[in-house]
Amino acid sequence: MKFELFSQAELLQIHEATVEILKRVGIHTTSPRFKVLLMDHGCQEQGDRIVFTEDVIAKALKTVPASFKLYGRKDSHVLEIGQKRAYCQTCVGTPSMMDLETGEKRDATVEDLEEYTRLADALDYVNIISPIFPRDVPQEIILTIETATLLRNTSKPLSICVESARELPYILELLHLAAGGEEALHAKPIATIPVSPLSPLEYGFDPAEALLDVVEAGLPLGVEPCPMMGSTGPMTLIGTVAQHNAEILAGVIAAQLLKPGAPLTMSSRATFMDMRSGVGLWAMPEMGLAGAAMNQLGSYYNIPVAPGGYCGASKVADAQSGYEHLYNAMMEALVGSDIIGSAGSLDNALTSCYAMLVMDNEISSVVQRTIKGVEVDEDKLAVDVVAEVIASHGNFLAHKHTRKYLRAGELWVPPLGDRQTFEKWAINSEKVEDKARRIAKELIATHQVLPLSPEVEAEFDKVIARARHIEMGE
């Protein structure tokens, strides 16, 4: 299976535009460390900006690893980043939550973070977990608390987006404890850490420093700026893609200059402004088209990609969010995506929703099934089977070929969707959104997460206490 949004000539044209942006416009940064790193390796100062040379770009792109592995606390959770398996990742940092009981939107709490993470842990086709944004914890140590809460409520791999390097030491400490030491974490990273510079092409102090620290810590980095077409990027999809590619490559290059071979992902998030309202859209089709375009560029560079995809503008788990999430994820996955983020989100990635996460688990299942494609071989083409069935005036139900491939999983089994007769369905007449909500409640009530050892739990408490002391003066 092969899906190309652009021809090779078009792809080259976009790449050349990106190179031109890096050469002519470059980036701006307020981190002296970041600046020095770039300048030491051949980048040049031009006014208040740092521009890249073709040599630097070419050299840095050569050392990016085409693949790496991401692990969970549990050994069975191994993700092969770089193999284009479209792993599904929950949405990061939503400040709001759809209440599971009332269905009303409200602020996210740490209890939500616990339950939402546990739900994600229970869902087969949600592969990476990122924290929602609880409002009832001290903001000075929020990432520390989020990381501890994630590790306590899932054994799956994590993605922890850092806006600055300030809390990184505590995060690393927690990860070391959960992984069994610093060396163990290096050998088997259990988290990827994205940083988000500003668009257009602005590496502010915090993200720039965080980027360097993440690379030095040896954890897989995500470079995740978030331009908005028409306001912080040009009003053409392809123009925004070219700029976005340039700002991501700037981070990729910095990572490679600091530590050649450092694992990372291009975590594209090209969004759009609704020009009637000013709303920032993470909607269909632009989000999926831009994500797909960025994925094709990632393939061109042989760099793993991790766009947002399970997202849309709908405010509730309804048909619109169903088709929006499917659209964005499918377009990205068909081109080739390692990770697809934003699962469980509503309202342009501002709200998380338990029911939507259960629906996205279903969509992730079908997306992952799709990209496996179909195998074409003689046994599967089954010409002899057709001949036999027709010669015997029978049907295929009774043929052993049918039983063989039925058991081999030729039919997809939906984790959520209804496939019954109308009459059976009509007994409960349940909409899929309501069924998703019911399943979410059941899983939260029953799902058991692989626990941390009591010793690790105790150490976690100490790390949090120390963070509280140092960062909050308590």
Next chain:
Amino acid sequence: MSNFNELAESVISGNFGRVKEITQEMINKGVEPLQIINDGLIAGMNVVGVRFKAEDMFVPEVMMSAKAMAGGMELVKPLIAETEMPSVGTVVLGTVKGDLHDIGKSLVAMILESGGFKVINLGTDIAPEGFIKAIREHKPQIVGMSALLTTTMLNMKATIELLKEEGLRDQVKVIIGGAPVSQSFAEEIGADGYGSDAMVAKDLCIKLVGKAS
């Protein structure tokens, strides 16, 4: 006793050869034919019915079980008189005139047979007269009609009308099925029931036979 279990298990796993083997062994040992049927073959098929209803078994597997059971029945049948054959009832089945679709009806036939019904499967493209002839010949309690095409489903009504004209309507229960058919359509044309899937059709037949007898 363990032999009956093994026979039932072989029916459940759809092992045609093994079912025939065990049945023949039992016959050779002089086991009561009716016991072979009730405690072995039908016992196994009853489990299949339960599992299928619970969606634990797939259609092709049920089909294999039915085939295996039929293999055993074939050996036992000559040993008992027709009147002694355990039967829940007789059903005449056919796809209506103008329609060549066969699969749904065949499924129903299989499920009914495995539920102990005697099934006369007329095949496809059966004109109203064909149903009348079969009813006169086989004296079923139930006639089942199937259609997949919206343009042929009206031929179900034509068959019911002819049943009335021929004075046979009171002697049989009429059930219908097929993707475009519905409960309201069954009521509209004066059928006695509608089976939305094969298992529902079997339950419906059991209910109607209870009423009919």
Next chain:
Amino acid sequence: MRFDFLSEQEVEQVHQATLAILKQIGIHTTSPRFKSLLLNSGCLEQGDRIVFPAEVVEKALSTAPKEFKVYGRDDSRVLEFGKSKAYTQTCVGTPSVMDLDSGEKRDVQLKDLEDYVRLADALEFIDVVSPIFPRDVPQEVIVSAETVAMLRNTTKPLRICAESSHEMKYIVEILAAVVGGKEVLMDRPLAYIEVSPLSPLEYGFDPAEALMDIVEAGLPLGVIPCPMMGSTGPMTLIGCVAQHNAEILAGVVASQLLKPGSPVIMSPRVTFMDMRSGVGLWAMPEMGMAAAASIQLARYYGIPSTATGYSGTSKLADAQSGYEHLYNALMPALIGTDVLAAAGSLDNVLTSCFAMLVMDNELSSVVQRTIKGTEVSEEKLAVDVIAEVIETHENFLAHKHTRKYLRAGELWNPPLSDRQTFEKWAVKGEKIEEKARLKAKELLASHQVEPLSAEVDAELKQILQRAQEHAQHGGGVIQKT
């Protein structure tokens, strides 16, 4: 943009399997006319079957036209087959409809057919109209009556499904009356007509005869068998696709043998049996994947195609039908199909739903937007614009490039979806399904269809009457023999 579901080599493999099926197994038919057509043109008898030598297949494939047009009553409604535009067609023949007021499922009436067609006429991204199945119409003339009802309620092109040939004469008369004669109809077909032989590889009397009548009438033909994986086709997706391709090609070949160059459409419909219940599924993902594979074969032959598209197994307009329909439409659209059918359907194409049709109009809009692709040009890449904005420490909102492309439609404009702030949305708090239902009601209350002329309308009435009289005198389907 290019999507290959199968590699070139895999397409060749499936094509070879198809030729093997046609050559070794062939088809069975009960139409003597169909049989002699094939045998007179190089096919061979083999027991009770007719087999196709590869030369016959290949020759026929070479005469099938790559492009042709189908017209609406309104001149601006033209379908260009062969251009991969993913037109959207309403679902044919559903016996049930979701009542627009009560939301309950019930039988379709003629009034529903009229309303539904009028709604389809009003929806911008619905391009082809096919009839739902009314119960309160004389069944002997059902397709004729449906065709008249459609012509009265839409100016868009039609797609008609003929399960038998006995009404063909009247259907052609009806279409000819509207367009101005049979000769004109050949030049400007108002409809394409599809026939559905049985799977596996069975050309029963009715579809075989209808196929030939359509070709002789000069109307575009669609060949639309409907195998079900695991029961009337093998339990492997690709095996089912190969068999299906063979049974479609058999019809394509027959049409070309009868009249070389006659317009023909490959309309693959591989469906699936839910092996736990026996339900026939038109669901995601198998439906979309099989369609992608089949459409890729049509693309390989250069023959226009249609796929099911807007279908699923959900029982009502909800999130499941939303993602199912989009999935099944997107896969064949990305390969390059001409028409995506089943718009507005629910419950494995057994029920039509007004609200779902409004939602599918939205999905059609996004699918058609998607396959237009994204142009890559220097101006759109906007490197200079980026440089200027950064240099001036401004943002893009104020740049004229932004205004230009905003006006040029760089952002998709959803016909239905909500894109407001949460607060504005929360004023009504409306789910999309509810919004779709209200929109359907509004359109039905306000949308006017350009009427047929009084003369044409009267003529249609006469044709219908004649058809009915003929049927009552023994020409119809329901006859006692």
